[in-house]
Amino acid sequence: MQTTASTKIPPTTAEVVVVGGGPAGAGAACMLAKAGREVMLLEREATATHKICGEFLSAETQSYLRRLGLDLDALGGHVISHLRLIREKTIVETALPFHALGLSRFRLDEALLNHASESGASLWRGQRASVSNVSGSHIDLDVKSAGKVSTNTLFLATGKHDLRELRRHPVTPPEDLVGFKMHFDVDSAQCDALANHVELVLFAHGYAGLQRVEDGRVNLCLLAKGSWLKACGGTWEGLLEELLRTCPHLQRRLSNATPLLSQPLSIYRVPYGFVYHPPANDADNIYRLGDQVGVIPSFSGDGMGIALHSGVVAASDYLAGLDAGHYHRHIRRDIARQIWRAGLLYRASRWSPSRRLLMSLAGLTPRSLSLATSLTRIPPAAVTRAMRRIS
Ligand SMILES: Cc1cc2nc3c(=O)[nH]c(=O)nc-3n(C[C@H](O)[C@H](O)[C@H](O)COP(=O)(O)OP(=O)(O)OC[C@H]3O[C@@H](n4cnc5c(N)ncnc54)[C@H](O)[C@@H]3O)c2cc1C
Structure with missing residues (x-):
């Protein structure tokens, strides 16, 4: 049931409201809907849009999408098996430790949103949401067409955009x-x-x-x-x-x-390296997903993998009756080291002498590039555990 806001008015309550229909929000909505839960998915954009992204789908990203039931092969991406690292006249090439896919966000995000809708989520497009009130277990949102939507559980998946009322914690200084x-x-x-x-x-x-x-x-x-x-x-x-x-x-x-x-x-002003650290008074019914819970340097090509992983973990923790506090500890354990290692590599690549050193090392043993790629992925055991929880 895909719909746009112009002709219909969204309902005013839902068991779970997901704000943001990128990979994190749409992935979580698929899972909740398939489990028979009443889930409303609010997406700001009324139609398919291009998004800034390298559009590199890692192995985990593809596995999550397929496991959620998306027919990825029908979307016509380009298979990527090799990495070329280039600096000035030096080119180092190596096989990736997995087959990646090049697929535009224009096509991917739209397909995933439609899939969430077909899975039973109530999808509302062109709906910018903001939070007007959080009191105990009750959350009120202001939504473009509906006016007010109330819920007991919010999945916040607005990407790099903070909702004014629910800023990230801790505040990390953005890079220039x-x-x-x-x-x-x-x-x-x-x-x-x-x-x-x-x-x-x-x-x-x-x-x-x-x-x-x-x-x-x-x-x-x-x-x-x-x-x-x-x-x-x-x-x-x-x-x-x-x-x-x-x-x-x-x-x-x-x-x-x-x-x-x-x-x-x-x-x-992308807050690379950010990992959500809940403040002491954090609401136990607001689950943060995707870039709201962790932002990995882009070169790793695994931001969408983290987004989908967090969506799946949040949905399965919620379905198991575990609150947001538990989920935030769980997701932090899964992604913090990966983000830290990617940050380290990223900083090394910005500093000229270490950049030269990295290139020489890559030239001597191209497989070190492959190792660097593996170090910046979600730990395989965490992916396997989460994947098992998708029915
Ligand atoms: C330069 C760059 C290159 C990158 N390259 C890659 C790459 O090659 N591979 C990779 O895996 N990752 C890459 N990433 C990271 C990746 O894009 C993100 O990590 C990923 O998109 C996060 O998914 P998300 O669902 O959390 O957020 P998003 O994909 O940003 O989705 C958030 C959604 O929320 C909606 N929204 C926002 N505010 C509201 C609101 N108030 N109400 C309703 N809806 C709202 C937005 O319209 C959007 O659809 C890159 C990032 C950058 C900056």
């Missing part, structure tokens, strides 16, 4: 980084060169990921210092021009490319 994403149509030789590869390009002021997604489209997603963006004139066009001028590899890949989006997606 800006992110951009653009889809390109590249010439056939470059498209062939990118077949089955994800490329991670290190440049002086940041890094870029380049890979194919569905239909031969190529996704460029990059993170760069805000100060560098300013030096490039403060615009995407200026930044891209400077990037291609100073990075021959990207110049080769994108010289005859046509942008496929009317404008790039952008993001700034």
